[in-house]
Amino acid sequence: MDLTPDQEAEIDAQRAQNQPTRRAVAPELEEILYQPIGVLDHGFVRVVDYMGDDAAIVQAARVSYGRGTKSVRNDAGLIGYLMRHRHSTPFEMCEIKYHVKLPVFVARQWIRHRTANVNEYSARYSILDREFYIPAPEHLAAQSESNRQGRGDVLEGDEAAWVLDTLKKDAAQAYDHYETMLNEGDDADPDRQGLARELARMNLPLNVYTQWYWKVDLHNLFHFLALRADPHAQYEIRVFAEAMLDTVKRWVPLAYDAFVENRLNGAALTAGQIDVVKRLLRGEKVDQESSGLSKRVWNELAQVLEL
């Protein structure tokens, strides 16, 4: 993560703010407010605003005049109940806003979550920085042979070296040409007009970094995190989700626990899988063939129950 001194000063100025408010405050989250958490080689995620706390969930569920909370134990119980029974609206009463710097190909996965508000840095209007995601050697993975949408072993030796080198060189060359096409700044050639920014950007590769403000309610954030902190998610977006999980824990610890218990470490079983579990519990021997499940569904069950 590379911040200019100006950016650092701006962040410090934000962190130095300290005003009284009558609103709910989440002290653990205040501690890291505005602070960038580094992700990948040049990316970051930082919380820039939030609304509500655990009590706001309880308050909304009870439509109460005051804080609405009883004891931590009662509140935790209610929040767990709401999550288990898919009463999602109380979780929508909390809102958080992130500033994220991320490679474009990650941004393209991310944006598919539509129930959020986004303001992205405009490459029509402004010039992108010379920053590209280059995987760390230990994340330079081969194509998986079993899963068309996954990764296998880490590349090694000459192959790895060539890939890394090529990613770097191609990005550098693309950016050099981008700058020449733009022909802006002190070194601009007075004999050339310079290509429109909205066109020149098309020469940049998908690992160029962009940034945006992303605002979402807690219910939809949990949905995002359930999909993107999942082992099936691409590593490069998963690390963002993991960094965000930490901010959620600071913000709404009871809801976070309920999320981990119910979603992140929970599992959904199909009718057929439930049937197999019942047979197993009755002491019956069941294997894939006799289970009535397809191989894939059987394996998914075996993984959940460590059969």
Place this chain on the structure above:
Amino acid sequence: MDLTPDQEAEIDAQRAQNQPTRRAVAPELEEILYQPIGVLDHGFVRVVDYMGDDAAIVQAARVSYGRGTKSVRNDAGLIGYLMRHRHSTPFEMCEIKYHVKLPVFVARQWIRHRTANVNEYSARYSILDREFYIPAPEHLAAQSESNRQGRGDVLEGDEAAWVLDTLKKDAAQAYDHYETMLNEGDDADPDRQGLARELARMNLPLNVYTQWYWKVDLHNLFHFLALRADPHAQYEIRVFAEAMLDTVKRWVPLAYDAFVENRLNGAALTAGQIDVVKRLLRGEKVDQESSGLSKRVWNELAQVLEL
């Protein structure tokens, strides 16, 4: 507006909270935070939380690291530009949460605005209060003769008296029967089981009061207010919109001004209407017949331009 002493105490306790925060604070809005603003005979609207301020709009539009604002004049100019050119996403970066008490028939209009988060008091789970909207005599309007969806003159004399009396009596009787059906509380008849709450409520009229938490971003709030603070909106929802306008002014004064200038007091012209204006400006005499506009479209133009 009728609050129990308990409710008043809860609100006072909320207002007494005062904690430091690093977040953006809107001091004018803090002043009235949690305070119910009376609307209609028993309703209210009160702000219970908010996120962001005018600077957050500017900050998002610029995807800046810090506050992002320049001068008030610059910020006002940018906010006006964003609104005129329908760049709606920066306005989505501000969020507000209201607690509203309102008659059910108003709630049914309100809920059609889907881009918001809602938690409503549950009449399956709890018992509704004995509170009904009865129009003030000056709002007891006749059906409009020109507009099937509007109001005409105020009813007077015997007719008005009978309507008011009937609304009150029918509501009182419906509520008496509701209570008897429920058969709960100290006076419950031990020989009767009591009808399920989720069924008994169906005997209540559409002017019974309900309440909810309603959370929305500023862009969608403006859309709501543009439609519901409009003279064509039903009076009973318009008064809620008007009370909310005031809270918006306290919260994001620059965005509020842009909204009033561009939407509330602005107007959209059709291609045909623009053409008529051009002809008029060239000094041509144009009336409805020669305008090429239908009567209705002509009248709408005449009203905007006070022709």
Place this chain on the structure above:
Amino acid sequence: MDLTPDQEAEIDAQRAQNQPTRRAVAPELEEILYQPIGVLDHGFVRVVDYMGDDAAIVQAARVSYGRGTKSVRNDAGLIGYLMRHRHSTPFEMCEIKYHVKLPVFVARQWIRHRTANVNEYSARYSILDREFYIPAPEHLAAQSESNRQGRGDVLEGDEAAWVLDTLKKDAAQAYDHYETMLNEGDDADPDRQGLARELARMNLPLNVYTQWYWKVDLHNLFHFLALRADPHAQYEIRVFAEAMLDTVKRWVPLAYDAFVENRLNGAALTAGQIDVVKRLLRGEKVDQESSGLSKRVWNELAQVLEL
């Protein structure tokens, strides 16, 4: 369900339409297109349009140029996989439109599902019919003693008779007064102005029938059905969900099967519940106390696995 001869003629005229199309067609659904399916005493649900079929889901998942389907077996496997792994977007490629007649208190639950398009009959603009939901005697349930949001035994004897009678009389009286307030039609009293429709409606009870067009994509329809065809849903909305399940089966039989297998008859387990299952499968004796689960969570597991 009561249709006027005019309404029946209109529906017959729609059903008599028969035009060629190049679009995907669902023949089983065409059979019942436009036909009202009676629900409750005066309600109905009828499919008035649809877009896509099972193949459209496959086609979208594969972003194919043609139909995209391989064999029914392959398609079923893919559709099951998509549903298990929460790849919801291909299901959004199918869309269905219903015309529904339903009591207002049911409409108020229904509308909370925001990801749908709705056009409701306007009681500001038009006059509502004299139709109210009166429960059949076998659905006149007492309040549940164990679940604040549920039903217990059916009311009997005098209590039941009085409740039914009161519901009917109060509704009839409310409607009589509604009509008198409106003072419209042939019998209007020329000496009275008549109350505005938008006001008079407030005298009607929550069991009055309304109607709407409701359009939704298949993913969001499944979400609605999962919640509303669930035993915890109020009976009066569940019967609508059940009638709609049938239309879904005719429309997209493979997706329907996947939905029943994965959602309707599937179950989500928490991390703690999975842990208990693992212990049980290892032959350990586990009861609620030793399970580490709360009573409620233990009971929910016991119900799923018929422990």
Place this chain on the structure above:
Amino acid sequence: MDLTPDQEAEIDAQRAQNQPTRRAVAPELEEILYQPIGVLDHGFVRVVDYMGDDAAIVQAARVSYGRGTKSVRNDAGLIGYLMRHRHSTPFEMCEIKYHVKLPVFVARQWIRHRTANVNEYSARYSILDREFYIPAPEHLAAQSESNRQGRGDVLEGDEAAWVLDTLKKDAAQAYDHYETMLNEGDDADPDRQGLARELARMNLPLNVYTQWYWKVDLHNLFHFLALRADPHAQYEIRVFAEAMLDTVKRWVPLAYDAFVENRLNGAALTAGQIDVVKRLLRGEKVDQESSGLSKRVWNELAQVLEL
């Protein structure tokens, strides 16, 4: 636009389908159903499904049992009224699905319209084709000097030649390296593992083509078209919007006319601009200084009214 013989055969097979349906049919749209309309050098847009027609808008507005239409003139009047008064829900009752092939940087603008359903070709799962957008010489524009987000004159001579050549060479080289990184297919080097697809794609530039299924309701499509068929939109997305406008005209001609009249060729005036028009109509001389408008707002008015 380049289709393989297989793709052409699949499209022909779709077009050859012809089945009876009871649904509303839009014959003009059926004529071009499934047919790709070429956009840019390798892109296209084609309608692959639709639901509803002009009558469906009227039907929903009236919540009718039958077709709901009266005369074409009445229907056109009602549709115009609905659009002028922002009654958007009846337009949501029509739905259309497109298959679009477009450069990634265009896809990134497009996806910001969140109220639509999308399934995009997955470059995690599949290999992208060797197809890149290279602007036609007449669209190779310089950066605008007056508008940071716009284009100026067309580049000429050596500069234009160098830009075009560089765009082509960089894209070709990036794709060559992409293929080598993947190391798949008949020419694969058995000594290399091949980089995971989800990683290799990051070497491709933003002008590589992707494709998706995009489904949207008519109200939100109009919103998209109002913004993207606007002269301020980037040329490369505007041409897609223009191609789609044509399909809308074939589908819902009355709604299309209302859209052109009210939105595309209409204009929104601010309160201050309306005031200026009133003064002008009263014969007053008004220039920017005396108008009370900022320069920018004055110029926007001057442009609308050709002052």
